[in-house]
Amino acid sequence: DVKVTQSSRYLVKRTGEKVFLECVQDMDHENMFWYRQDPGLGLRLIYFSYDVKMKEKGDIPEGYSVSREKKERFSLILESASTNQTSMYLCATRQGWQFGYTFGSGTRLTVV
Amino acid sequence: QKEVEQNSGPLSVPEGAIASLNCTYSDRVSQSFFWYRQYSGKSPELIMSIYSNGDKEDGRFTAQLNKASQYVSLLIRDSQPSDSATYLCAVNTYNTGNQFYFGTGTSLTVIP
Numbered sequence: 001d002v003k004v005t006q007s008s009r010y011l012v013k014r015t016g017e018k019v020f021l022e023c024v025q026d027m028d029h030e031n032m033f034w035y036r037q038d039p040g041l042g043l044r045l046i047y048f049s050y051d052v053k054m055k056e057k058g059d060i061p062e063g064y065s066v067s068r069e070k071k072e073r074f075s076l077i078l079e080s081a082s083t084n085q086t087s088m089y090l091c092a093t094r095q096g097w098q099f100g101y102t103f104g105s106g107t108r109l110t111v112v
Numbered sequence: 113q114k115e116v117e118q119n120s121g122p123l124s125v126p127e128g129a130i131a132s133l134n135c136t137y138s139d140r141v142s143q144s145f146f147w148y149r150q151y152s153g154k155s156p157e158l159i160m161s162i163y164s165n166g167d168k169e170d171g172r173f174t175a176q177l178n179k180a181s182q183y184v185s186l187l188i189r190d191s192q193p194s195d196s197a198t199y200l201c202a203v204n205t206y207n208t209g210n211q212f213y214f215g216t217g218t219s220l221t222v223i224p
Binding site for chain 1: 163
């Protein structure tokens, strides 16, 4: 089974801090995704990557950036955390179009 | 119009009954369809995928796809209290590559 590991389960940060969320997969999947999930809004795509050093904006990229220096690692960066970025952040990986996502366990980020 | 729509519920069924969850999507060229189960505070887990019109059965779960009417449904037979969760519908369209569109989910409660 594919394992997707997110470095932190819960995180509390202060407004204005730079925040790094890490995601590591143990399979050779090219496709990796970052979502945030909020009540009533569902899952919204922030950024995704098809390969090392490649990145594509999703539906809500503002205030975020990403880094993919190695195939197994996809990092989400909040350049200057704000309270409206308080959310559950989910990393996912996918083998190909006919396969579903495998999600990490999620990081619940609170910005105070 | 949202890409993927689900009735948010909550849907309540007695133990042993059939739970029926529905999802409609707007893009006619959508190709692959997935159902995820998400327990409170946890990340989504894949339970079913379907690509062709008709029914697909896996244990107590049956996914149904009707591309002409642009809907996909999930039936849960012999519902158990452990099925109580939020169920997310996800749709993949060829021209969006490996990106999914998710519905906001239907909350299901199975009453013992």
